[in-house]
Amino acid sequence: MKTSPIVPARVDFSDAAAPHAPEFGDVYHARAGALAQARHVFLGGNGLPGRWAGRARFVVLETGFGLGNNFLATWAAWRDDPARCERLVFLSIEKHPLTREDLARAHAASPEPELAQELLAAWPALTPNLHTLDLEGGRVRLMLAFGDARDWMPELVASVDAFFLDGFAPAKNPELWDEALFKQAGRLAAPGATAATWSVARRVRDGLQAAGFDVAKRPGFASKGEMTAAVFAPRHRPAPVPGRTAIAAAATDVLIIGAGLAGAACARVLSREGLRVTVLEAGPTVASQASGNPGGLFHGTLHAEDGLHARFNRAAALATERELRRLAPVLPWLQWGLLRVERQAQALDQMRALLAQCGLPADYVQALSAEEAGAKAGLALRQPAWYFPGGGAVSPPDLVNAWLAEASRTAVAFDVRLNAPVAHLRREDASGRWSALDGAGEVIAQADAVVLCGGIGSAPLVSAWSAGPGWPWVSQRGQLSVMTPNALSSAPGQAFQPALESAPSPSLAMPVAGLGYALSLPDGTLCFGASADAGDEEPSLRATDQAQNLERLRLLLPSADLPASLPLAGRVGWRSLVPDRLPVVGALPRAVPPQRAEQVRFWPRQPGLMVMGALASRGLTWATLSAELVAAQLLGAPWPVEASLAEALDPARFGAKRCRSGS
Structure with missing residues (x-):
């Protein structure tokens, strides 16, 4: 559109x-x-x-x-x-x-x-x-x-x-x-x-x-x-178009596989719709991967052409802003306002011209000079920056817990089961209900519908039930670094590893992003980074990634008094993504259509089987709107985004693209 x-x-x-x-x-x-x-x-x-x-x-x-x-x-x-x-x-x-x-x-x-x-x-x-x-x-x-x-x-x-x-x-x-x-x-x-x-x-x-x-x-x-x-x-x-038909309009209960941002967001909206909800999490805690970072950013984007990516990111950011303003009274920490710096100090004129061309209002985005941006950050900057008043930072684990707590209060019935990995899914021919099975083939739980929210961990389930070509899943290792006056300790990949010595950290009034990002937690800890390495399974913190994060921090905050090196402290987690830089949201395709297979809306769907994944590094921004789309498609409510955006996120897009290319 x-x-x-x-x-x-x-x-x-x-x-x-x-x-x-x-x-x-x-x-x-x-x-x-x-x-x-x-x-x-x-x-x-x-x-x-x-x-x-x-x-x-x-x-x-x-x-x-x-x-x-x-x-x-x-x-x-x-x-x-x-x-x-x-x-x-x-x-x-x-x-x-x-x-x-x-x-x-x-x-x-x-x-x-x-x-x-x-x-x-x-x-x-x-x-x-x-x-x-x-x-x-x-x-x-x-x-x-x-x-x-x-x-x-x-x-x-x-x-x-x-x-x-x-x-x-x-x-x-x-x-x-x-x-x-x-x-x-x-x-x-x-x-x-x-x-x-x-x-x-x-x-x-x-x-x-x-x-x-x-x-x-x-x-x-x-x-x-x-x-x-x-x-x-x-x-x-x-006849109704398969890709625009309710997936399970009469569903009374649903299984959500995964308890990160995606799973928790889905739990909230599906509980609100009156369904009985069971969340199955493979790990010992909720928010155990990228959703477990102590702080994360949410914000929109803009682009001269206002294409699919710009439109979706803006719609998602606005939905996230509304949701976080609603939840603000119950969140322990929420910071409003975000600056995204440009790389060139002379870019302000071009930024203002782009803003005038897009016609976006000041309550969504503003183009600020380096001086104006520095005043908002509380630290001098050398480059102009985009200011997103409705962007900001929040603790992903706090948000996950807030959503799950709300679901437990509003659902007809609600349950979160930890240490419950799902190895297989089975659909019963007579009842049409889905069963989640463990590695031994035993039934863990049953429901009318299933939403796969386990990131790349859901890939085997997707492969077993999705028609068309395999999805180009990518698992991306990310290392977050911290600078804190207090030594914090925990297991690698779950929270902070201990700092060997104290280091003074700059204090930011709001998060700053660019090539990397930095944000200040309420206790004075500065979180910054993060690295992005596809296919890397190393769970321990690495000195090389720490040095890279610190160098990016110097470029981002050139006026900060930063040490030449830092003790190894931070967190490792994994993001799931696909190369087109959009999430995967919708019902799994059941078969390749004999005609019009180049259009995703004509692909038949697995009844009651949906996915919400590939949230990449934008889980905080994307989760709210994506979960609303899942609920609308599952139950037949009006979609919260236009059809062209929904089709850009659709799981059938990979097969449709192959059909269009003739490969």
Whole structure:
């Protein structure tokens, strides 16, 4: 999907009863009242709240978020309905979202002041992404797609129960009433879906009919005599695409293999979805590999072309920021703000030009001079730096434990089993349930679905159950170095090895990254590094890696008073990755499709068998969003990323790529 910088809406508030959009020459809502209009046209036209009664999940898709009044009216109706659905998902597209300041102005006198304030507090950065905002403890989910609806509608994966067709008048904003958009509505419509709009324009009614809706006119709101309501009743529907179908929609329990960042993130989201969760960890502790480092970084990226990597890293970083702000009260240590230095001191002009080209807002990323960056770091720097306000550092083990603790509180049933390596998987033909077996062939646990989160340790299980070519897994050894006034001791590969003598460590106000990284822990310990050696199985700390880390630290923090050498102190762990520098997230392919094998969505899938791995050195940044995608694909909820991004992460991508290349 090609993205463009987000241009915020310009709103004329001079008439408080009917805010005006100068660019479109139209008002945002009827003078008779925004929430009253929403209740009559969109809720009433879609048979709500009655239609969501008793449902586990109900999905609304709106084609223009505007001031957010339709969402607030829907949320209020859900909140006030004793027979409400368990989860309400409100998916809305907006090309010109409001700034936070204008949103506050729009709802200064809202009839729903508490809900309006919660919306304002959750309002995301204006970046071209699908922003997922959880409200009401996650029972109400607002998914905001910022950008052109013509770009977003083909990229959405969801089963929509009700369409709110809103936007400025078709004569003034014809793009939002395009025939292709109605066709996409037909693609996304769930059985029995409904649609409603205040417009009765011929192009609107004809577009809905062509997309498979039965269309009728109803009494309109206030001075508008008529409105349109429709019910999805197509003559035929194409067969569902295997790669976009729920993997185990009726699952009641799940096995998660691996208790690092990936496994813990999945445990949290799947517990929240009402599943019984069992986590099987091969080692004696959770967070035993790269997830066991005492501190780690999370942050986004940017690139002039805003391709797959930039879009995914930004979406993941924004999701991580939201999640860590939610968890901040229970995390022992969390540091906000991150600097990523450029290698050239003269790069500031190019950085600012790139930022202007990308159009990304200051609450996501800023280009700082060396002096400005040094002031934030608390230590003089010689190069300009990218500043990510929503990036930072956290303890991965603390995050893993926080997620597992939350899962234990929210799950119907929850269990973590240590020293439980899984040697094989077996699927029972009669029940369709999965069994995890140990090396002797004994059953460890059973469930309707399995998520492989064991990194490269899951490779044998993947090989046994995945169709297509073998995956290009890489195991990468990483050595982290520390400088601390206190000698800490532990076993290699688990925590710190002891320092032979004390060494003063520089103190950083926030983490600094570049060629390597450095961050200060609360006790004054400086963590820095880290090395990256593929295929290296040495578990002990090495002096050569320590020297390399120290040399990179000198380049990163040139003003720091660093010793010529340091005693050997730090930690060794292993990361799993694949060469295309993206994680692997999704359902395992069951067979090579006879046709269209070059497209991942046509690959048949193993029912109930998923993977989340290859998080590389970005586990903190990637885990939250990847786990949300796992849950959505497993249970059939709306995907939290656009289809093109999900397909770039898909386990079938390796086979599809081979088919495209003809090899």
